[in-house]
């Protein structure tokens with residue numbers, strides 16, 4: 613029994629350790645929600661693609677998977693190239709990024725798989741004002757992050773309030789709004805959910821094909837079942 617308890621502790625420990633003590637919020641990821649994915653794609657090209665690439669994905673693939681007409685993609689979503697078959701590459705050159713931010717913004721193609729959707733969703737909603745940081749911003753999930761709060765006009769600017777726990781360690785308590793943005797909390801949550809949904813799709817576009825394939829397989833099985841049943845009846849007719 614004691615050994616079992618020890619084993620359980622060991623198995624569950626890394627899960628606690630990786631949380632960094634910061635609570636991650638649940639996010640409703642739904643790759644069949646095409647409208648959310650379309651909005652996420654629009655937000656991504658407008659707010660993220662200036663610095664971050666998603667270099668594993670092509671514009672025409674996004675157009676097809678998310679059912680956005682190629683003309684709409686060409687006219688509204690492509691700022692760095694005019695070829696629809698091109699990869700989603702950031703506007704900013706890595707050497708400029710290094711100069712301005714001290715680090716190159718990472719490619720976001722696989723970020724939803726490495727960090728997980730809950731982390732991304734929480735990260736995008738956890739920026740706060742910090743005078744000690746070069747950009748003026750910091751993030752609860754990513755201390756001293758070099759990324760500015762690019763969505764602050766939507767979310768607003770907030771201070772973070774910290775307290776000391778019993779061991780004297782600084783822990784995050786809550787945010788205080790300093791200057792409200794154009795969206796309320798629910799609207800901003802929806803925007804960051806759409807972005808996260810899109811980044812999950814980008815992490816594995818083949819999932820969309822699998823989704824569709826799954827439906828065909830089920831339809832096939834349903835039809836097959838009817839014939840299998842009729843066939844069974846036919847065979848057993850003579851046995852009875």
Ligand code: HEC
Nearest residue numbers: 659660662663713715716717718723756757758759760762
């Ligand atoms: C002005 C440039 C800029 C824009 C625009 C920008 N980012 Fe960033 N981002 C950065 C930089 C620089 C870093 C690296 C931070 C570091 O390492 O300290 C970063 C880091 C990140 C990370 C953390 C990656 C990791 O290391 O795990 C995520 C996630 C991210 N950005 C998502 C986004 C999303 C989503 C958008 C659009 C809403 C966006 N970023 C827009 C500059 C930018």
